[in-house]
Amino acid sequence: MKKLLVASAVALAMAASAHAETNKEGEKWVAGFVEYYSTDQAETGAPFYIDNGMGLGVEFGFRFKPQWAARIEAAALDIDATPDDYSGSRFGIDALYFLPDDLFYILGGLKTTKIAESDYYVDLGIGKHWDINENLKVVTEITAYQNLDTSHTHMGYKLGLAYSFGETSSSTPASARDSDNDGVNDSNDLCANTPYGTKVDATGCAIAAVQAADSDNDGVADDKDKCANTPTTDKVDANGCSIFTEEEVSVDLRVLFSNNSAEVNYPLDPQIKEFADFMKRFPSTDTVIEGHASAPGKADYNMKLSEDRAKAVRSLFIDRYGIDAKRLTVKGFGETQLLDTSNTPAAHEVNRRITAKVSASTRVKVKK
Template sequence: MAMKNTHKLVLSAVIAALSAGASADNHKFEVHADFGRTFFEEPLEDANTWGLGFGFVLNENWTLDAVASRYSTETQTGGIDADGTQYRLDALYHINTESLWRPYVAFGVGDQEIEWDNDESHRDTLLNLGAGVKRNLGGNWEFRTDVRAFNSLDNEYTDLALNAGISYLFGGSPAPVKAAPAPAPEPEKDSDGDGVLDSKDQCPGTPKTHKVDAVGCSLKLTETVSIDLKITFDTAKAIIKPEFEGEVSKLATFMNQYADTVVTVEGHTDSQGSDAYNQKLSQSRADSVKAALITKYGISADRVKAIGYGEAKPVADNASASGREQNRRVVGQVSTAVTKTETK
């Protein structure tokens, strides 16, 4: 009778397994075949066991497991053959982990019938407690192994069993089909190579050597440039000495470079001589420099002003020879604001 029930369970499990499939992390049912070894406390010899089970998944942690198993053995004394059949209902609590191995603890209750060769039999109600681990093998297949202790409520003995088996998982919703990934967008271009993408570049074609702002336009730097003129003259003379020709030349070069500039050259004298004489001499000195800029270096006349101040603006003490030499001078200054493009 027990063997007939086992055959029915096997047939039902096979039909269920073939009817549907599910992914390992999305299933509702599982069928497993187990093989193991039972170590009897007494009076039976240890025996190999096999069994079939059907599991119903409650949630990601809990599964209810109905199991039928068989074994054949003999008594430790007398050598009487015995066939044992177990039916039990277990609860498995799975411990979630990030690894492929998923441990669990199990407990349950069941019925065991042992049939002897002499046509006698007896039944036990068994409580079991154990721990095991599962590992997904890919697809719908899973490996499982556990160790169980079975305690008889009727005859007060405890047996130990080691089991290993293969499970087939099924009955869940089909695994979602992943949509084809959207084509990667084409990378944006930076056509002029200034470091700003074309979509943001408001100044296309900027030279690569220019520093640019956030919208790709060249950065401008405005600064003031200037040049000073300072030459001295011999006593009572208005002739530019050869050693100061370079100073006049540098002033002319600056003014040619910056065409919007205008210079005022100021002539001065020391305190020797009358005021009227010194005024005339200072003007002659200023006019001498103006004439050099115009005739020798091509500066337009309307860009040069010449003013004589006589002895009215000394820069040193006229009581000494060195002080008077410093006062016999022509000075001038030119400055302008220049905007430059910043480069890398």
């Protein structure tokens, strides 16, 4: 396991240091190789002694993306052992990730190996294809094989010769690369990593834009702003004017009365004033003042009492708060709409009441 972790760390460290660019999508290769196979010493000891050995194998690979490839591999292994040597075999598949400019590749896969017995391994390693010419390559590779059933880890050191074919595109010359896609080749770009979409000059550096004046900071330039000095909290349209929306607003009124009384006990009650202020703010609104009575007493008497209560509240709005009488109507409900039917003093108190509600539509600014 330690060998596997070391191999992983080396691979990741080398990957982080790479920065070049290549493109060999569509490349295929066949290779033959020899391998020095090192067993985990934890597997040695009486009555068996599985030692190191040699291997001989073949592989076929296909690069389906500029940096990604897959391969199948088969190998015959000759392992030294006590009391008898073993003629083993290995077969499996790997995924390969090639770093830019084929600096090296990282591999990982699954293998089935038979030495003394059949086992399954996951493998992780690093390798490189060294170009001899356009088609021939020397293959070097170091791989760790981790047994899935035990903690044993084997190592393989491979040297081979590969023949490649079918490549659809080749590496991009360094002089023609444009790493930040700003239209200026890296060889002429004095400002690397310019954000995508930035306008640049011939040297690849951002062109400073002339900022149009926007006095009220609403995002619309002064020469196009038809509403100067808009509050910074307002959302504006293309003309720089605040955007409004219609919202429904309302206020409720609830007044309680003493037993057998139509007199408003607290004419200066804040909720009464709030209701009156609302009607003044929205002069096009009308409301119905509804009177109610508790259950004790005769029904016809309670009906008249509830209507008198509604009239008393209406008179209060007209006389004290100046609300137009035409906007206020009354209706008595007697004991027909009790809120609490438990026939207790507390129930009678909540049932002796006035209710009213007024609603209106108003334009409200849309905030950012």
